Amino acid sequence: MPEGLSGTDWQLVVADNASTDDTVAITRELVPAARLVEMGHNTGWSAALNAGISAADEFDAVMVLNPDIRLVPGSGLAMYDVFGREGDIERVGIVAPRMYDGGGNLSPSLRREPTVTRALGEAVFGTCAGQYHRVLGETVYDETAYAQNTTADWATGACLLISAECLAATGPWDESFFLYSEETEYALRARDRGFRTMLAPDAQVIHLGGGSCGDIGNSETSPRLWSILTLSKVRMYRKRHSLLAYAVYWSVVFLGQSVAAAIGRPWGRRAVAVLLRPSKVELG
CATH class of the missing domain: 3.90.550.60 (Spore Coat Polysaccharide Biosynthesis Protein SpsA; Chain A)
Structure with a gap:
């Protein structure tokens, strides 16, 4: 240092x-x-x-x-x-x-x-969505x-x-x-x-x-940390947007995590659970 x-x-x-x-x-x-x-x-x-x-x-x-x-x-x-x-x-x-x-x-x-469009881009293309176009990823x-x-x-x-x-x-x-x-x-x-x-x-x-x-989405992705990250993202968005905009953003994020859960990703299942019940997120 x-x-x-x-x-x-x-x-x-x-x-x-x-x-x-x-x-x-x-x-x-x-x-x-x-x-x-x-x-x-x-x-x-x-x-x-x-x-x-x-x-x-x-x-x-x-x-x-x-x-x-x-x-x-x-x-x-x-x-x-x-x-x-x-x-x-x-x-x-x-x-x-x-x-x-x-x-x-x-x-x-x-x-x-973060925007709804970028959330949708990352739901479809994953966290690398920004490689395809600036409007698709953060x-x-x-x-x-x-x-x-x-x-x-x-x-x-x-x-x-x-x-x-x-x-x-x-x-x-x-x-x-x-x-x-x-x-x-x-x-x-x-x-x-x-x-x-x-x-x-x-x-x-x-x-x-x-x-x-x-590295995101492979077998090493921590379900616990991913669930905290996902919940923090939607909470941050809510702080700066109307309830209607937040509802749309939440729905897009939920859709992306649901697809991941459906194809057997443990981190996707954990994220879906905390989006539905935020109290289930494990901190500390």
């Missing part, structure tokens, strides 16, 4: 959601100066992030990091340099790096705003988008740099999301307040847990 943040003045804050491994002990041993926030139980991503930000010293930007992110040297400064572009009507408030998986392959991390696959300062509706939350100005204007992350879609909601809420999400092509990170769209 020090090489990844070279050229910046940084502080490490670790929010631990009652981990069952050696995270706390390793943090204290390897980075004794780190500020450790022990949540006491698994509060979810947004709550832990809010607690970590609240525990930090004064800052002008916050980098949100998954524990499986590895920063390429100089990536932090490259992300920070995207802020403060003169003449922008909408300020850059959130910066995403160019992300690669553990095998060195580009991991598409830019996203488009994920941006065009490689040229990752070679320049591209503005996106949102970006995956495994690694993001958020300006203090954006944080102050947008407010805390929505803790009603336990996992997934919290970064979608936050980036769209920031956009409502005049802040853009932008890619920093010169900033590169390795996401060890990242994968391709083809």
Whole structure:
């Protein structure tokens, strides 16, 4: 991490959601100066992030990091340099790096705003639908988008740099999301307040847990995590749309998961169950 943040003045804050491994002990041993926030139980991503930000010293930007992110040297400064572009009507408030998986392959991390059409495209063609046309899927696959300062509706939350100005204007992350879609909601809420999400092509990170769209729907897909993701998506959509629009969106998502369930996908069956009875989703 020090090489990844070279050229910046940084502080490490670790929010631990009652981990069952050696995270706390390793943090204290390897980075004794780190500020450790022990949540006491698994509060979810947004709550832990809010607690970590609240525990930090004064800052002008916050980098949100998954524990499986590895920063390429100089990536932090490259992300920070995207802020403060003169003449922008909408300020850059959130910066995403160019992300690669553990095998060195580009991991598409830019996203488009969820719509009924995109939900339908992904129900028919799967999570790779965005490869066929931008209106069919949320994920941006065009490689040229990752070679320049591209503005996106949102970006995956495994690694993001958020300006203090954006944080102050947008407010805390929505803790009603336990996992997934919290970064979608936050980036769209920031956009409502005049802040853009932008890619920093010169900033590169390795996401060890990242994968391709083809990884979704195979035998390794976790039914539990997929059900949380699916429920979070429809809940996020409801927060920004009318009840009628939400009903249409929910129906399209339900249709896609029902087809998956019908052809024997365990994750599809689990998603159908939680869409019908949200209380059945297993958190923690």
